[in-house]
Amino acid sequence: MARYTVFLYKPSDAPEVDPETLAAQLAEHDAYAREMLEEGVMIFGSPLEDHDATTSIRADSLVDGPFVEVNEVIVGFYVLEVPDLDAAVAIARRNPILHQGGGVEIRPMPGEDGPGTAEDAPA
């Protein structure tokens, strides 16, 4: 099995949506998260508070605000455990953010068969 973090992005200048739309969008995310739990593919996941709520630390200072200014901001993430990239893509493709004006990014996490180990090589 392999682990992936799926990052959810939205444009930083995305317009505010009205409360009903927002509630409907969040309900979609809840339903999607429940599906992933039932399928046993999600280890952990969470939305993130607003980009503005970020605290950044540098060697000599604490800064109110993001470390770097970007056009797309991370609004949440999931950690998946699945056999391979195809499985991760199949799950991430169903993410509701894809039709809510956002996108996702899939990053592999080093796993048990990570660098330097090859124990499960068939002999």
Next chain:
Amino acid sequence: MSGPGARRPGTPGSGGSPRGAAAAARDAEVAAAVAAAHREHWGSVLAATAGLTRDLDLAEDCVQEAFVQALSAWREDGVPGSPGGWLATTARRRALDALRRGETLRRKLPLLVWDETAPSAETEGDAEAQRDAPAEGDAARPARIADEERAVVRDEQLRLIFLAAHPALAPEARVALTLRLVGGLTTAQIAAAFLVGETAMAARLTRAKKRIVLSRIPCRVPGAGEIDARLVDVLDVVSVLLATGERAGGEDVLDAAVRILEVLAALRPRHPEVQGLLAQALLLKARAATRHDARGRPVALALQDRGAWDRGLVQRADALVIEALAGGGRGPYLLQGAIAAAVAVPARHEDVDWEEVVALYDALLGHWPTAIVRLGRIVALGEARGAAAALAQLETLGAELDEHRPFHVIRAELLGRIGAHEQAAEALRTALERRGPEGESALLRELVRGV
């Protein structure tokens, strides 16, 4: 990894020493057999070995060594009845040795994801491979490679084909990786085909293989729900191979493309897009000998010796196109195949139905409304309705295709046909300023002098 040292075996290079003529002839025979086995079996031997090692670099090394060993072993013992089986068994034993010595532990990357749930009919009828393989003790479980038609072998080749064309890889990496893993071309050959430096190509291949293991891109044949989309990814890669083979005159590239399409055709018989692209590939192969003259200059279609075309291949391609069209196919690769067949099937250039070709291009534009497809349509239009009609449409592409040499060559040809020789000469000079193969440049220089 397939560094610059990974030479393709079988190229003669050992002729210097004073040996008997019979021995020299025998060496040449063995070298030819190894070269043929390399073309035929590289992909399936590598696939079988990678299934064991779960490490592409290690598998490539073992397969490469097996081919090197074949050169000396076959000289001693004769060419085995099943070269593919011999090679697979030899590569397999080398891989097992390496795994036992723990060489993979020193490698820094995780293992290739090799989906074991995929259907695979296990071994039978390996007796021949077993008998032919050099027998030395234990571990060499007979490789299941003796027969290219067998389902298991095909399944393993398909895994590599789909892996190399995976949509998570960058498009240029897919093409290079396909030629390396499936076609067995060396890094140097691939670099030459794409007019890229060998170091850059080696880096591209290394990056792509690293990406496969770090992202856990699985080495498997896609399931029913996704296979059609993934098949198109493979066809897109093969289509680039055909264009490259055509441009660079790379016979190896063309052969690799044909072999991949044959495997896909066995997986999905009567798939119209596979049939269409296979037809296109076969027609390129059928015409390969006449597309350049003895000095490497391209020969215009109208002047090519149709009698020298491989009529067997042309007929096979034509039958594929007819069957696919009758089956209702109208996809872009089938339409391209139909265009190639419409041009190649008639016995004389004058007998080509250019209005039909124009109509096929119109249909193709529905899928791919690109300047290059429009340029092809304009060439057909020039044949069907005359150079003046074609020129009128050609001018609309000038801005978009100004850097594209064939645009200027076609323009010069059409201008020449309406008698505008000054303008034609100027278009040829512009064409010479654009990048293109050297043989073509030589021809263009002669034309500039001669117009």
